Amino acid sequence: MESPSEKHHWNPDEVRKNAHKAVDWVVDYLEGIESRRVYSNVEPGQIFSDLPEKAPMAGETFDEILQDMDQLVMPGLTHWQHPSWFAFFNANTSGPSLAADILSSGLAVQGMLWQTSPACTEVETRMMDWLLDLLGLPQEFHSSGEGGGVIQDTASSATLCALIAARERASGFDVDRNGVDKKMTVYASGQTHSSIEKSVRIAGLGSEQFRTIPTDGKLRIDVGAFEKQVQMDLEAGCLPTMAVATVGTTATTAVDQVKEMAAVCQRYSIWLHVDSAHAGTAAIVPEMRWIHEGVQEADSFTFNPHKWMFVGFDCNAFWVKDKKTLVKSLSVLPEYLRNAATESGNVIDYRDWHIPLGRRFRALKLWFVMRSYGAQGLKELIAEHLEWAQWFENQVLQDSNWRITHLRTMNLVCVAHNSGNEQTEKIAELINEQGEMSVTSTLVEGERIIRFCFGGTQTRFEHVKAAYERLRELG
Numbered sequence: 001m002e003s004p005s006e007k008h009h010w011n012p013d014e015v016r017k018n019a020h021k022a023v024d025w026v027v028d029y030l031e032g033i034e035s036r037r038v039y040s041n042v043e044p045g046q047i048f049s050d051l052p053e054k055a056p057m058a059g060e061t062f063d064e065i066l067q068d069m070d071q072l073v074m075p076g077l078t079h080w081q082h083p084s085w086f087a088f089f090n091a092n093t094s095g096p097s098l099a100a101d102i103l104s105s106g107l108a109v110q111g112m113l114w115q116t117s118p119a120c121t122e123v124e125t126r127m128m129d130w131l132l133d134l135l136g137l138p139q140e141f142h143s144s145g146e147g148g149g150v151i152q153d154t155a156s157s158a159t160l161c162a163l164i165a166a167r168e169r170a171s172g173f174d175v176d177r178n179g180v181d182k183k184m185t186v187y188a189s190g191q192t193h194s195s196i197e198k199s200v201r202i203a204g205l206g207s208e209q210f211r212t213i214p215t216d217g218k219l220r221i222d223v224g225a226f227e228k229q230v231q232m233d234l235e236a237g238c239l240p241t242m243a244v245a246t247v248g249t250t251a252t253t254a255v256d257q258v259k260e261m262a263a264v265c266q267r268y269s270i271w272l273h274v275d276s277a278h279a280g281t282a283a284i285v286p287e288m289r290w291i292h293e294g295v296q297e298a299d300s301f302t303f304n305p306h307k308w309m310f311v312g313f314d315c316n317a318f319w320v321k322d323k324k325t326l327v328k329s330l331s332v333l334p335e336y337l338r339n340a341a342t343e344s345g346n347v348i349d350y351r352d353w354h355i356p357l358g359r360r361f362r363a364l365k366l367w368f369v370m371r372s373y374g375a376q377g378l379k380e381l382i383a384e385h386l387e388w389a390q391w392f393e394n395q396v397l398q399d400s401n402w403r404i405t406h407l408r409t410m411n412l413v414c415v416a417h418n419s420g421n422e423q424t425e426k427i428a429e430l431i432n433e434q435g436e437m438s439v440t441s442t443l444v445e446g447e448r449i450i451r452f453c454f455g456g457t458q459t460r461f462e463h464v465k466a467a468y469e470r471l472r473e474l475g
């Protein structure tokens with residue numbers, strides 16, 4: 001008689017056979033993706049009600065499961081890897097990233113401590129240094145000095161960690177002990193990402209302490225207004241704690257002036273965090289490095305390889321200039337995690353660099369992607385996306401029905417129809433309903449715009465041309 005553990009697990013042959021099928025399934029999907037509607041048109045609740053109410057009593061075959069994947073799940077998907085995905089920002093994956101994730105899933109190591117998988121930690125440290133070099137970021141963040149980098153799940157988490165470290169530095173590490181008792185204020189422009197206010201709330205500072213600063217004509221934070229607000233807050237007895245510079249805002253990819261913000265932050269001992277979630281990847285191209293001018297003065301910096309850099313979700317890169325402050329803010333050492341390596345002080349325990357304890361081997365994705373494409377390959381790909389955006393912008397500039405609404409800083413083009421908000425919104429809805437491509441429409445200072453972001457792994461120039469053709473047909 002077989003024991004349950006002998007009977008129920010897939011044996012090695014089954015794992016091999018079924019995992020190969022899964023890979024074939026994914027590759028078939030990606031090859032045929034263009035024939036699918038980008039946005040799903042299921043009704044709310046449809047997928048839920050198509051699924052059985054209870055888990056099956058007896059185990060089922062992998063073929064049965066895959067079949068339901070096709071029949072039940074696929075109709076309810078939005079296809080982010082579609083070559084005509086121009087909505088939001090990209091959430092790319094790629095062959096090397098997919099392969100690395102398969103290895104990571106199979107190894108299934110936990111890298112919370114150096115000791116729980118030394119390679120998981122050390123590959124990560126090396127990859128974070130590689131990324132610095134790839135993007136031309138300052139050496140202040142390099143692991144060989146006081147700084148260092150870590151992979152987080154998302155930019156939202158990175159910002160929260162930055163805020164926790166900022167909160168502890170500003171309070172002399174008192175909030176960790178006694179909780180928030182001062183009005184600690186946080187500053188960002190009105191164009192900043194919603195995750196900043198969320199961090200302020202989660203960190204217990206209270207959303208009333210979040211200051212949204214007006215922007216200038218280029219939708220960058222008004223640095224003079226920022227400094228005035230800091231002075232007012234100081235007079236009112238608040239403790240200015242952190243400012244966030246956004247490099248590449250979500251609506252229009254506006255770029256805050258990091259250097260000017262850093263000067264204000266230094267005058268008042270405010271932690272400066274730079275959120276370059278989408279835009280960071282642009283800096284692989286040397287001509288784009290201006291977007292990070294002044295970052296060497298910042299206390300922390302984050303960007304998402306999981307957006308534009310062909311690394312599958314989730315993979316956020318986060319650096320701090322002073323790793324001691326971050327680690328001191330987040331470290332709690334229970335007896336069962338004590339070990340000689342940690343006590344020697346010679347190793348990194350990444351559990352102290354973010355919120356969860358457990359962590360996947362995500363550095364493999366970065367390693368595989370950077371090695372497969374090479375720095376040169378990545379540079380050429382990002383440069384091509386920038387050229388596409390420029391080409392698209394030029395078409396719109398020559399079009400009498402459409403106009404460019406905002407300064408194009410990288411691979412995002414913002415357009416509006418000349419007959420106004422209503423027409424622009426109608427066309428955006430039509431494009432998405434037709435299902436062949438996807439765009440995002442949003443309101444910026446009262447103006448309805450359609451955003452076209454060009455940066456997909458599957459996207460080719462023909463898709464960019466088709467996007468402009470569609471605009472011409474509809475407007």
Ligand SMILES: *Cc1c(COP(=O)(O)O)cnc(C)c1O
Pocket residue numbers: 089153154155156157193195246247248249250275276277278304316
């Ligand atoms: C996408 C984005 C975020 C949030 O990213 P997550 O990794 O999903 O948390 C934050 N800031 C900016 C500017 C973004 O573009």
